[in-house]
Amino acid sequence: MRFDLVDLQLFVHVVEEGSLTAGAARSHLALASASARVRGMEDALGMALLLRGRRGVAATPAGQTLLHHARLVLQQMDKLRGDLGEFAHGLKGQLRLLCNTSALSEFLPEALGTFLDRHPNLTIDLEERLSYDIVKGVSEGLADMGIVSDSVDLRGLQTFLFRPDRLVAIAAADGVHHRAIGSADTVDFASLLGHDFIGLADDSALQQYLALHAARLGRPLKMRVRLRSFDAVCRMVASGVGIGVVPQAAARRCQQTMALRSITLLDPWSVRNLTICVRQFSELPLYARQLIEHLKA
Numbered sequence: 001m002r003f004d005l006v007d008l009q010l011f012v013h014v015v016e017e018g019s020l021t022a023g024a025a026r027s028h029l030a031l032a033s034a035s036a037r038v039r040g041m042e043d044a045l046g047m048a049l050l051l052r053g054r055r056g057v058a059a060t061p062a063g064q065t066l067l068h069h070a071r072l073v074l075q076q077m078d079k080l081r082g083d084l085g086e087f088a089h090g091l092k093g094q095l096r097l098l099c100n101t102s103a104l105s106e107f108l109p110e111a112l113g114t115f116l117d118r119h120p121n122l123t124i125d126l127e128e129r130l131s132y133d134i135v136k137g138v139s140e141g142l143a144d145m146g147i148v149s150d151s152v153d154l155r156g157l158q159t160f161l162f163r164p165d166r167l168v169a170i171a172a173a174d175g176v177h178h179r180a181i182g183s184a185d186t187v188d189f190a191s192l193l194g195h196d197f198i199g200l201a202d203d204s205a206l207q208q209y210l211a212l213h214a215a216r217l218g219r220p221l222k223m224r225v226r227l228r229s230f231d232a233v234c235r236m237v238a239s240g241v242g243i244g245v246v247p248q249a250a251a252r253r254c255q256q257t258m259a260l261r262s263i264t265l266l267d268p269w270s271v272r273n274l275t276i277c278v279r280q281f282s283e284l285p286l287y288a289r290q291l292i293e294h295l296k297a
Contacts, residue, residue: 099204
């Protein structure tokens with residue numbers, strides 16, 4: 001049984017994409033070549049590794065075992081390249097990082113920018129996900145590291161504090177919503193659900209998080225406008241169209257130029273820390289370990 005690194009990387013890509021065609025494209029291989037490689041792996045083992053159907057492919061139980069070991073081998077190769085690369089032309093490698101909406105919008109751009117500026121040979125594949133999905137992805141080896149809210153179950157992962165991330169309600173400094181909420185500096189989320197909301201698009205991790213807590217209260221969010229950034233949400237809220245819930249860091253930044261009022265949420269789930277999570281820090285490539293140290297600082 002001889003599998004090379006191209007075989008292993010291809011198999012991982014095919015399973016993750018759920019498609020031989022997409023996996024081949026992601027591996028920069030022709031479909032015929034990719035198909036022959038997968039078939040050769042199955043012939044060498046004497047068993048099927050993929051279940052093929054009209055909607056794509058999925059790993060068999062044997063394929064799941066191969067997938068697990070393939071990821072471990074590829075991660076070790078990345079670590080080897082990273083460690084050796086330090087002796088040549090600086091950090092070099094590729095890192096997959098999953099993060100939630102708050103981290104992506106408010107904290108990561110500046111932090112990553114300074115790190116990447118010092119390490120031009122490093123590339124980062126950054127994707128926004130829900131914290132629950134990020135933990136699952138990191139645990140299963142789909143990503144090198146994640147940044148999540150500490151409200152999720154992080155057992156089995158190593159964690160490091162990244163940034164505090166409290167959620168607050170925002171309203172126009174004057175107007176119908178301001179008067180309806182009252183003059184108190186605090187409010188519970190349930191009392192806001194009768195108002196029109198300005199929020200992010202449905203595929204935003206934070207928007208799904210808020211919708212989940214509204215559903216737990218048995219009342220849906222009354223979404224009036226959906227936008228793509230916290231700045232846009234704050235501008236729309238400042239115009240008096242509705243209210244919103246955003247990270248405190250975004251509210252404070254926008255209050256410098258907009259007539260916004262920030263109201264502390266009393267709900268325990270609104271008080272969060274953004275947390276870096278990995279499977280095993282010592283097993284990460286050198287560039288990943290150095291990035292974590294940079295983000296912690």
